[in-house]
Amino acid sequence: MTARDTAALPQAASQVWDTSGSDQYADDQNASIFKLAIIITCFNYSQYIRRAVESVLSQRCSQCQVLVIDDGSTDDSWEVICGLGVRAFRLANGGQRRACLFGLEQTRTPFVLFLDADDELLPGALEVIIANLDDGVAKLQFPLKRIDGDGNVISGPIPELRASRGRELAGRVLRTGAYATPPTSGNVFRRDVCELLKDADYDRAVDGIILFAAPFIGDVVSLPQTLGLYRVHDRNDSGFGDRLNTQALRRDLERFVKRTEHLRQILPGYGYRSGLITAEHAYFYRERRFYLAVAEDERISFASLSGLVWQLWRDKNPLRMKVSMTLFFTAISLLPRERARRALAYRLGARTRSTGGLIRALT
Numbered sequence: 001m002t003a004r005d006t007a008a009l010p011q012a013a014s015q016v017w018d019t020s021g022s023d024q025y026a027d028d029q030n031a032s033i034f035k036l037a038i039i040i041t042c043f044n045y046s047q048y049i050r051r052a053v054e055s056v057l058s059q060r061c062s063q064c065q066v067l068v069i070d071d072g073s074t075d076d077s078w079e080v081i082c083g084l085g086v087r088a089f090r091l092a093n094g095g096q097r098r099a100c101l102f103g104l105e106q107t108r109t110p111f112v113l114f115l116d117a118d119d120e121l122l123p124g125a126l127e128v129i130i131a132n133l134d135d136g137v138a139k140l141q142f143p144l145k146r147i148d149g150d151g152n153v154i155s156g157p158i159p160e161l162r163a164s165r166g167r168e169l170a171g172r173v174l175r176t177g178a179y180a181t182p183p184t185s186g187n188v189f190r191r192d193v194c195e196l197l198k199d200a201d202y203d204r205a206v207d208g209i210i211l212f213a214a215p216f217i218g219d220v221v222s223l224p225q226t227l228g229l230y231r232v233h234d235r236n237d238s239g240f241g242d243r244l245n246t247q248a249l250r251r252d253l254e255r256f257v258k259r260t261e262h263l264r265q266i267l268p269g270y271g272y273r274s275g276l277i278t279a280e281h282a283y284f285y286r287e288r289r290f291y292l293a294v295a296e297d298e299r300i301s302f303a304s305l306s307g308l309v310w311q312l313w314r315d316k317n318p319l320r321m322k323v324s325m326t327l328f329f330t331a332i333s334l335l336p337r338e339r340a341r342r343a344l345a346y347r348l349g350a351r352t353r354s355t356g357g358l359i360r361a362l363t
Contacts, residue, residue, distance in 0.1 A: 028254075035063040035111060035130060036188065039103035041096055042070050042117035046077040049230065051151075053084045056121035063130055064108055068117075073101040095204030097197055097356075104194055111188050114206050118231040119144070119185040125227035137165075138218025139211070140188040141181060144230040152261045154232065160183065161222040169215040174275045176315055177282040181211050183230050193217055196266065202258040209262050243293040244345050254286050284312040290329065291348070294340050298345050300333040327334055 038056050042049045050069070056066050059096050066086050070078050072093030081088045089101060101116050115121065125142075159180040172179045181187070184207045193210050200209045214220055223353055260279040260349030265277060279285050286308040293300055309326050328347070332340045 001250045004325065022331045033063065034065040034107070034109045034360060035133060036061075036126070037065045037067060037103075037107040037111070038113045038115050039100055039108040039120075039125075040066070040117055040142055041099040041103070042068065042069045042073060042077050042081065043078060043093065043099075044073045044075045044094075045117040046073070046075045046315065048081050048118040049077055049080055049086065049322045050121055052115060052117050053081075053086055053295060055122070056126070057084075057086070058116070059121070059123065059126045061126040064126055067103050067106055069099040071096070084227045094108040097200060097206050098203055100206050101196075101197055104191070104197075108191075110191055111137075111140075112191060112194055113185075113188045115185050115228075116183075118233065120229040120231075121182075121185075122227055122229065126329050128223065128225065128227060132221050132223065133188065137216035137221050138190050139225065140191050140221040142186050142225065142227040144182055144186045144228045145226050146232050147229045149231065149233040151229075151231075157226045161224050164222045165219050167215050167278075169220050170272075172316070173212050173215060173263075173279060174272070176284065177256065177263075177277050177279060178212065179215075181207075183207065185228050185230060187211065187216065190218060200259075200262060200315050202262070208255060208259050212259065212263055213266060216267060216272060216332065223292060242349070244291070246292060246340050249288055251294040253285060256282070256285055256288070270363060281311070283308075283315050286311050290332075291344055294332060294337070294344055297337055305329060305333050 010027070025238075040052055041047070042052075042057070045052075048217075053068060056064070068081050068084070068086050070081055070090040072091060078090055088108070089102065090196065091099060103114075106114060107328075113129070115290040129140060129142075141161065143159060144163055145153050145157055146155040155337050159182060161182075169179050182220055183204070187207075193214050195211050196213055197206060203209070244285055257279040260276065260282070264276050267273075286304075290300070290304060290308050292298075293304065308329060312321050312329075332343060335343065
């Protein structure tokens with residue numbers, strides 16, 4: 001079947017449409033040489049998908065397999081994908097998690113990188129990644145630089161990571177339910193970790209349970225060098241921009257609660273019997289709930305503010321961060337509500353933050 005033929009097919013779930021028109025991408029023929037699959041999922045990102053795919057193909061990694069999954073795009077993404085010379089599949093729209101799981105079924109590689117169609121890998125990234133993967137690694141993570149829709153760099157690496165390997169992050173997850181992690185495109189997972197997505201039917205995304213379960217399953221490798229680009233534009237799924245998005249805040253809270261309970265259910269299977277924090281007591285939950293109260297013009301009680309600050313200081317955070325966030329939360333609770341909302345929108349925005357920038361956001 002040719003690329004032209006597949007472009008005309010209707011959108012149907014679980015239909016395998018190979019755009020290659022040949023068997024050059026056949027899994028049975030090449031499975032033994034592939035160590036890493038890069039699964040690129042796309043929904044209506046026709047203006048970015050070419051750059052994402054070419055950022056991978058240009059590295060000519062002989063140990064890497066590239067798959068593109070079109071998640072029922074209604075723009076011309078599929079037509080663009082058909083011209084890129086990669087193995088590609090088109091599904092009815094079902095969300096990122098479903099598309100990634102379908103892609104996972106098409107490969108048998110021991111490691112997987114889920115690359116968002118609006119992001120890119122930097123030259124040489126795959127060589128560095130492959131060199132740091134072995135059977136003991138459950139997750140490898142690396143910083144991404146933020147770029148705007150035109151490709152201009154708008155911030156430094158997120159998050160800043162030090163070189164490390166081990167399972168020390170498991171303790172932080174038990175205490176707080178979270179840890180600082182790159183966006184989806186800055187993570188590589190061992191295949192067995194990805195299998196947890198099958199039971200995460202409460203989530204349409206993949207930047208959830210597998211991120212926080214990985215430290216309990218194997219080593220987490222952190223690389224300090226920036227290996228990719230995270231594109232910030234008006235259709236990012238995070239939903240945060242110049243104004244607060246109450247829907248995104250509510251979604252974050254709901255996801256966190258369900259993810260924590262999912263994690264609680266699976267931890268005994270990895271030898272962890274207890275100790276995971278209750279979602280509602282975690283700093284992340286308290287912080288997002290505080291933001292939602294401001295966004296919805298609720299009165300900020302002393303109890304909610306003090307509970308948030310108490311959890312901030314209880315967690316093992318840098319002293320400078322504790323002091324600055326305490327001052328920030330206090331100021332937000334005292335500011336006129338419209339100014340408080342502008343300050344929070346700035347805080348949650350994607351660009352590099354500064355005191356001067358915060359002042360300008362308030363004026």
